[in-house]
Amino acid sequence: MRNPQLNAKGELQHLLTTEGLPRAILTSILDTAEPFTEVAEREVKKLPLLRGKSVFNLFFENSTRTRTTFEIAAKRLSADVINLNINTSSAAKGESLLDTVDNLAAMQADMFVVRHAASGAPHLIAEHLANTGKDHIHVINAGDGRHAHPTQGLLDMYTIRHYKREFTGLTVAIVGDVLHSRVARSQIHALTTLGVPEIRVIAPKTLLPSCVERLGVRVCHDIHEGLRGVDVVMMLRLQNERMQGALLPSPQEYFKSFGLTPERMALAKPDAIVMHPGPMNRGVEIDSAVADGPHAVILPQVTFGIAVRMAVMAMLAGVK
Amino acid sequence: MRNPQLNAKGELQHLLTTEGLPRAILTSILDTAEPFTEVAEREVKKLPLLRGKSVFNLFFENSTRTRTTFEIAAKRLSADVINLNINTSSAAKGESLLDTVDNLAAMQADMFVVRHAASGAPHLIAEHLANTGKDHIHVINAGDGRHAHPTQGLLDMYTIRHYKREFTGLTVAIVGDVLHSRVARSQIHALTTLGVPEIRVIAPKTLLPSCVERLGVRVCHDIHEGLRGVDVVMMLRLQNERMQGALLPSPQEYFKSFGLTPERMALAKPDAIVMHPGPMNRGVEIDSAVADGPHAVILPQVTFGIAVRMAVMAMLAGVK
C-alpha cells in the first residue's frame, strides 16, 4: 500500500501527517524552508511561486491563529487565498464534507488547507480527490482531531535543527497533555524519523494515551526525572476544556506537579531550548519566567512556522 | 420605462434578474464565459481585467458557497475583493440599507455583489445609485429573497448549451420547491427567452406559486408524467426550514413522491442531463445514485459558474 502523501515518483503530494514521511522528505522540507526565512526579512516579502493559484483555507474548526499563518504564507507566495469557516455555512445546510470538497474542487482549487475536529478528515479528502481524478489538488492538514498537526511538527523540527544543528545526539522531552495532543503525535513521529535517540514524555497518567511506549518514547511521571539532562523541552498546551474535567484536579495543582519553572529548567542542559506551540497558559503549564526567559525559542518557532508553511506549499505546487 | 439593468446604449449595466434580459445579452454573457473556462485550466489562473477595481461582496444573508464563487471569480480577474457580512455589523447598529450603500459608494466601490433576504434589495440599490449619480457602480444580484438568482440561472443556461448545443428543441423539467425558489424563477425566465419550447414544473401543489402557468410553464404534479421524454432535469434544493412546516409531510414522504431516482430518470431521454444548484439533500430531493451517476452534470455546473461570474464582472467592468 502506497503512502497516501506521496505520488508514484515518491514526491510529496499531500501533507497529512509526519507519520511515515521518509526522512529525505522531512529533511527536504526543512532545507526548502531555509531561504524562505530570508524572504520575510526583505523590503518586499513576496515571491511569485503560487501566483494564480487558489488556496482554500478550509476550517471546519475555528482557529484564527493557525489560519493566519497559512494565509500569510500563501499570500507571500502570491496565491489567491479564500478563507472558509464551514461551521456557519454549508455544513449547517447539511451538505456532506465530500460534497463540499467536490464543489470546491470544481472551482479549480489548487490547494486545500484543512482543519477539522475529526481525526482523519484530511486523509479522507485526499483519498476522495484521488478517487475522483482530482489529485492535482494538494491537501495540507492544519490539524485534525487528536491525530496530527504536521506543519506544527515540522516547524518544531526546523527550530530544533536551527538551534541544535543535528538530531542524532539529542534528548528531547515532551511535557503535558499528550493524550489529547495532535501536536505531540506529529512531533514524536518526526523526531523518531529524524533520528533523535531519546524522546521522553512527561505527564500524569491521566494525560497519556495507553501504550504510548509503543511510539518509541520513554514515559516519565515525574517532571524532575524527565527534564534531567535534556537538550530540548517541548511544552504542550493544556486545553481549558480539560481543566474542568475529571482528568485534572485543578490548574494550580497541575502547575505544582508539571508546570515548567526556572528551578525545573535548571535540571536540563544549560543550553537547552524551550518550545511551545501556543497559545500558552502562563502559570498553568509554563511559568512566565521560563516563557520569556533565555531558554525560550517560542517566538522564533512562529517565525520559522511561516517559512515552513511556505516551503510545504511551494513544494506541493511544484509537483505535477 | 427602461430596463433598469441596461444603460442608454442597451448594454448590461447591472445584473439583477434574468427576467426581461434580451436574448442577445443572455447569449453574449454565455459567449463571453467560454474563454474564461479555459483560464481556469491554466498554470496561472489570473487575468488583469479588474485590476485596481474594488468589488464588495455585500452579504446581508449568510452564504459561504455563493460568496466564495464570486470571490474567486473577482480575484481571478485581479480585483480587490472586500467581504462584508452585514448581519453582524452596521445593520445591527441600525444603519439603513441605503446609508450603507452610500458609504460604500463613497469609498469608490466599482461593483456590489449583493445577497439579501428581501426580494428587490439589489434593484433598490441600483435605483438608488442612479438617483445619486453613482451609476458607474455595477450591481450583481447574488440572490434576493424568493425573487431572483440570475448568475445561477445563467450558469444553468451555460451548462445546458454546453451539453445540448441548442435551446430550441429542448424539453426541460424543473423539479421541487418552485414556490420558495429564486433559482427556479431565474431559470424559467432565461429558458423562455432563449427559446426552450417546453418547460415543465414538477412539484406538489403546496410547493408551487399560484398561477405559475402564467410564466409559460406546464405544471405536473406527477413526477413520472413530468420526466417523460425530457432532455434536461433541473432539481431544486428542498430547504430544511420547509421540511418542518405544514407544506410537507416529511422528507421521506417527499422523496417517495418527488425524489429523483434512477428508475424515474429512466423515463427521461437516454442522454438527458441532471442539474442541481447545490447544496444537495441526498435522499430527500435526489438519490445519490443519480447525483453521482452518468446523467449528472452538477459539478460541471460549479465550474461553469466561475466562468459565467467572471464573464458578467468583465462585461460590467467594460461598460462606461
Add this chain to the structure above:
Amino acid sequence: MRNPQLNAKGELQHLLTTEGLPRAILTSILDTAEPFTEVAEREVKKLPLLRGKSVFNLFFENSTRTRTTFEIAAKRLSADVINLNINTSSAAKGESLLDTVDNLAAMQADMFVVRHAASGAPHLIAEHLANTGKDHIHVINAGDGRHAHPTQGLLDMYTIRHYKREFTGLTVAIVGDVLHSRVARSQIHALTTLGVPEIRVIAPKTLLPSCVERLGVRVCHDIHEGLRGVDVVMMLRLQNERMQGALLPSPQEYFKSFGLTPERMALAKPDAIVMHPGPMNRGVEIDSAVADGPHAVILPQVTFGIAVRMAVMAMLAGVK
C-alpha cells in the same frame, strides 16, 4: 519624555491619538492625503507603496465599517491584508493581548491596525513593541474605548480644510454624546492644534465629561446658542446602548432638544458644513433633511477617509 508616536527624528512612528501630535505632522498627513484622493478616481486604483507588506487588521471589537476603510486603503497600496477578529479566537483561548501581539510580530507583521474596547490598548502595544525590539512595526489606532479615534479625527480635519481652506478663523460646534465619544476627543485635540479659535461642545450635562472645559472648549447646553454663527457642525453618533440607560430620557426627547434640524441649522453661517462620523441615527441626532441636505458633507468625509488612511499608512511605511 518622548511622544510615543514619534521616532527619535520626530517622524510619525505610530498613529495613536491626535493629542500631542505636532501641527507640522498633522498638516503633513493632510498634505500627503491630497494626491491619494485622485488615485481613487483612476481606472486602476492601485499604488505599489506597500507591496509585500503585511498589514494586520486587529479588531478586538467588531466594526465592519472601520475595518473596511482600512482594508481598502491597504489594498489600494498593494499590501497583503490579514483580518483578525479576536473576540472569537485566541482571546477566547485565554491568550493575553501581548502574547497575541508577540506572535503576530513574529510573523513579520509590518503594521497593526488596532480596534479595542479598552482605552490605551494601542499605546500598550506600541510600547511593548519598543520594549521587545520590534518598533519597525507600526501601530495605527482604529478606535480604543472612549479614548481616541485619530484617523476619524484626521479625516474630519481634511474635510474641514477641503471646504474651509483655513482653520484659523473658524467656529466649530461638536454636538452630542461627548462623554462616551473617542471621536470627539480626537477632533478637539486636532482642531486645537490646527488653530481653531472657538470650539463649542453642545450636549446635555449627562453626556459631557466633567471638566470638559479644560480641553479648551466652550460648553453649551442649549443647541440654539451653540449653533449660532458656526462654520462647522460636527455631529456625534448617539449610541443605541446609551438610549436605554439613565443618561437619556428617550430618543424622541433627545431629538427634541438636541437633534439637528433645518431650523436649527439656519442659526449657523449660511455656508456652514455638517459632518457626521456615521453610522447616523436619522431622527435621533440628525434630521434626514439635514443629513441629505445642502450643508451635509458626510459622504465626502468617507471618501477623504480612505485617502487619509492611505496617507497615514504610506507615511508610516516610509519611516525606517
